[in-house]
Amino acid sequence: MKSNIPAHVAIIMDGNGRWAEARGLKKFQGHDAGMKAMKEIVKRSSVLGVKHLTVYAFSTENWKRSEDEVSGILKLLMIYVESELAELNTNNVKVDVLGDYTAANKNVVKSLDKLTSKTKDNTGLQFHIAFNYGSRAEIVRAASKLADEVKSGVLNSSDITDEVVSDQLWTSDIPDPDLIIRPGGEIRLSNFLLWQSAYAELIFSEVLWPDYTPEEYDRAIEEYGKRKRRFGGR
Ligand code: IPE
Ligand code: IPE
Ligand code: MG
Numbered sequence: 001m002k003s004n005i006p007a008h009v010a011i012i013m014d015g016n017g018r019w020a021e022a023r024g025l026k027k028f029q030g031h032d033a034g035m036k037a038m039k040e041i042v043k044r045s046s047v048l049g050v051k052h053l054t055v056y057a058f059s060t061e062n063w064k065r066s067e068d069e070v071s072g073i074l075k076l077l078m079i080y081v082e083s084e085l086a087e088l089n090t091n092n093v094k095v096d097v098l099g100d101y102t103a104a105n106k107n108v109v110k111s112l113d114k115l116t117s118k119t120k121d122n123t124g125l126q127f128h129i130a131f132n133y134g135s136r137a138e139i140v141r142a143a144s145k146l147a148d149e150v151k152s153g154v155l156n157s158s159d160i161t162d163e164v165v166s167d168q169l170w171t172s173d174i175p176d177p178d179l180i181i182r183p184g185g186e187i188r189l190s191n192f193l194l195w196q197s198a199y200a201e202l203i204f205s206e207v208l209w210p211d212y213t214p215e216e217y218d219r220a221i222e223e224y225g226k227r228k229r230r231f232g233g234r
Pocket of ligand 3: 014015016017
């Protein structure tokens with residue numbers, strides 16, 4: 001096992017559409033291939049000893065896409081739960097969802113509830129699926145909750161600290177990401193973990209997500225291991 005493994009890796013799984021387009025395939029097939037890549041990276045994360053893996057699966061902005069594409073992604077998510085639940089349990093993986101997934105249809109909600117409840121006692125890799133996740137919505141929600149607490153008198157505005165804000169985010173129980181990887185060629189965060197990424201190391205890759213292999217992942221982890229993190233100090 002390598003040394004200097006990041007405790008928390010977060011991945012923006014981007015490039016499914018372009019992957020499909022380059023092959024004359026439908027978007028759905030690109031997302032399906034992306035799911036396969038994700039399964040391999042989950043397995044590799046356990047093997048490497050990563051404690052937390054967060055994947056950006058669907059953003060608060062992705063609802064702008066065609067109904068056909070969105071329903072395809074939701075369908076794939078439900079297929080994933082049915083086909084992977086047993087193996088996730090075998091591998092001791094605990095799954096939860098970051099984002100208000102109750103905004104999706106009933107079947108998706110049921111499926112995600114099943115995934116989280118049936119894996120909740122696992123003690124290995126913690127796998128966080130960011131679904132209907134957006135950092136701005138997350139921060140707005142936190143601000144609103146804190147405003148309510150101040151209004152009702154349970155919190156003084158002068159007691160609001162980094163920790164108090166962090167505690168109101170979807171990621172309240174999760175350490176900040178050490179490494180954020182974005183395959184797919186775009187150099188941006190697209191509303192992903194904006195608060196939490198304050199001191200994250202960033203790695204961008206031209207490889208489209210469906211082509212992202214465990215070997216590519218290993219190389220990113222190795223590059224992370226060479227980075228010098230200072231957190232503002234000397
Ligand atoms: C990422 O792939 C998956 C989601 C956003 C749900 P894209 O579908 O964004 O792929 P590109 O960027 O169009 O290639
Ligand atoms: C980010 O990818 C969201 C996910 C990977 C789920 P997008 O494809 O939505 O991001 P933009 O539109 O290129 O910024
Ligand atoms: Mg994209």
